[in-house]
Amino acid sequence: MNKYLLIISLAVLSFSTQATNLINDERIKDQKDCFSWIFTDYDSWRTMVKTQQSKKLASEGEVKGAMQSFDNTFGKENFNSYKNNLSCRTFMYQVDGIDVHGYVIKPKLSQKKLPVLIFNRGGNGNFGKVSFPNMMPNLFPIANEGFVIIGSQYRGTLSKNTLLDEFGGKDVNDVIALFDFIPNIEGADPQRVGMYGHSRGGMQTFLALNKMKGIKAIASIAGATDLLEELKFRPFMEKIYSRQIPDYQENKAAELEKRSVLKWVNKLPSNTPILLLHGANDKRVSVNNSIELAAALTENSIPHKLVIYPDDNHALTQNKENAHKELISWFREYL
Known part of the structure; x- marks a missing residue:
């Protein structure tokens, strides 16, 4: 009898981990809770x-x-609240014939369709991947305020070939591809879509924005806007660039310029408002990146807001709640 009870228990456990689909699209595979x-x-x-x-x-x-x-x-009370209020799925999709991992988070109960935010993560390869311990303090609080969040891990992440990630090259296609899934997300409003990113994700946001239509507003948190100049501030990034960016040794300046929004601000859509958040004591990406971009946006008459947090770091550790409030307020205003 115990053997049969064990089999039944395992079957129930297996069934309980199966997730109902949040994205009803045949191109989306392997949705998991x-x-x-x-x-x-x-x-x-x-x-x-x-x-x-x-x-x-x-x-x-x-x-x-x-x-x-x-x-x-984290905290048990917060965990239970998010589990009760939010639905969250990881999934797989294909871009350029490559399997890419993604995720979607949304409130469970809503009487109306909700605005959507495409989130672009930082890091490279498996460093910086969006895991549950990353989602809970960084993404759940924003989704819980009435937003659907969808994001890509970028090609190569969670695979054996992390060099597929070109750090702002073809991996930008992984971000752009998410837009086509939004109409098929349960409870999402495809007419109200914003995008934001942290660190490298800020770069991804600007690169994707230049190739997409339908993005109403964006935000960049501690993003690099001039990668060549940034090497003087943090020479360590040379190692990342040379490993991830194709043809880097032969075309260093050109490849970094392609990824530096400060070099092509005039190509940004003039009607997409931009929020810039940065810590003044950021040791990974100089605050000058956001300051100089804000000046260039002013020169090009592009609506924007710059918020500098004195003494704060790359992750805005001292002002995480304030930064979340800025993001929520920004996207509520423009979406």
Whole structure:
């Protein structure tokens, strides 16, 4: 009898992890619930993290401190609230014949169609991929305010060939492709679409905007706007550029200029408002990137708003809630 009970239990567990589709499009494959596996409930997630910390840290006091930090960052009450209020799916789609991973997050209950935000992540390859621990503090709070969020992990991420990511090359197609799925997202309004990105995602946002129609407003958080100049501020990026960008050694200046919106501000649509957020103490991307872009937007009569957070860092750690309020207010105004 116990054997049969075990089989039934496993079947129920398997069924519970299957997600109803949020995107009704035959091009979208393998939709899975974000709130599954160890993320089915807060305690199972916390237990796994504690087990990992116990293996890494020397003392019980250090483990206790690490778990206190975990609870301060996430929290059971927040987790349960988001699980009750939001639907979240990961999925697979194809661009240029390549399998690409994506995700979609939306409020469960709404009496009307909701505006959509395409989010562009930072990093490169698997570094910076959007995982559940990244979604919860960064994307869930915005989706919870009445937005559908859809994003790409970019080609090569979660695969064996991370060099497929060209850091602003053909991977921009992975962002553009998302737009075609929006009409098929349950409860999404395809007439109200915005886009925003953090760090490298700011660059992706400007590159995609120049190739897309129907984007009503955008935002860039700590984005690089002049990659060649930025190398003087952070020479480490030479290693990333040379590895990810095709023909970099032969055409360094040209390839970086292609990815630098400051070099082609006049090509941006003049009727798409732009929000720029940046920490004044950003050690990864100089705040001058946003300051100089704001000046160029003024010269080209492109509507924009620049917000600089004094003493804050690349992730806007000290002002995360304020930054979320800026984003929410911006897109509510223009979408």
